[in-house]
Amino acid sequence: MSNQELTEFVDTSDEWIYSHTGISYRHIAAEDEAASDLAIPAAHKAVEAAGLTAKEIDLVLVATSPPDYVGLPSTACVVQDGIGAVNAGAMDVMAVCTGFVYALETARAFVRAGSARHVLVAGTEVYSKIMNWSDRNTCVLFGDGAGAVVVSPTAPGEPSRIIDSILRSDGSGATSLMRPCGGTRNVYVPGQTPDSELALQMDGRKVYIFAVRAVVDTILEILDRNKLSLDEIRYFVPHQANRRIIEAAAKRLGIPVDRFYLNMQEYANTSAASIPLALNEMNANGLIQRGDKLVLIGFGAGLTYGANLVSW
Ligand code: UT7
DSSP: OOOOHHHTTSSSSSSHHHHOOOOOBOOOOOOOOOOOHHHHHHHHHHHHHHTOGGOOEEEEEOOHHHSSSSSSSOHHHHHHHHOTTTTEEEEOOOOOOOOOOOHHHHHHHHHTTTTTEEEEEEEEEEEOOOOOOOOOTTTTOOOEEEEEEEEOOTTTOOOEEEEEEEEOOOOOOOOOEEESSSSSSOOTTTSSGGGGGGGGGHHHHHHEEEEEEEEHHHEEEEEHHTTTGGGOOOOEEEOSSOOOHHHHHHHTSSSSSGBBBBOOOHOOOOOOHHHHHHHHHHHHOOOOOOEEEEEEEEEEEETEEEEEEEEE
């Protein structure tokens, strides 16, 4: 869906959206598609690319915020069944836009502890189903998508290629980006709950300020504790929320914005799917070679934020 198409039903313009966010398009799932429907084909491809069969997967982790069902069952179980991972446990990781960063570190911890050998990690989001399509403050920003990876042990003696992670949260900002009704805090009351309360709501300015700081602070901290300089990182791969957030962070770090891989122009903000979507595109386009160091940076509702330092 292009920015132009949005102007047909909401008071906005291509010029405003692109100049304030760097977004030109977003992809929208079909009416009958849920989060698991996007994750399953991505998961199949990831398992195949890892040279494995689904039966060899020990754990399925799905990062998603509008899941297939509210609360139960987990979307991960639907994905586990959909790919035939008959020997795997399955659970959702709920950290919204930081979900992939959290799930990758969870996978690393399971593999390192020896509790699982091969872990499928998927980020999948169908935000189009929880949008207030008349709220121009939010509906222009998000899109649907999914991406997946498999985390497996390195050969004996080889160092981990997920080198380090930082996971952080600040729940005092919980209401800055939320879906107010439908859970146990504000239950859905038929005929009384306004539709807008079932949709995503955001204090954009507040989240913007938090996001710039989160990107800068997590990058500096993860580099410092691993004794790496900014120059040693091939690409910074941020959550693709808004180009201006990344431009502001790049300026504070004193590096050109092209050190960050950005593709929000095509996909908009796909929350937990944005980092695996970017990694897939970078890999397909030959932008990253084995051994290249990447920093993946997430930030979003919770508030949550964090980073993974990986060697591709
Ligand atoms: O993934 C989770 C993380 N989420 C984010 O990272 C989002 C963080 N926040 C942002 O990216 C930005 O704050 C936004 C893109 C949401 C908003 O950009 P902004 O430059 O902070 O705009 P603003 O909220 O200060 O609004 C400026 C003006 C307002 O008009 P008035 O009150 O000055 O007359 C808005 O009503 O722009 C207006 N506006 C729009 N105009 C046309 C807001 N949305 C739109 C729109 N089209 N879609």
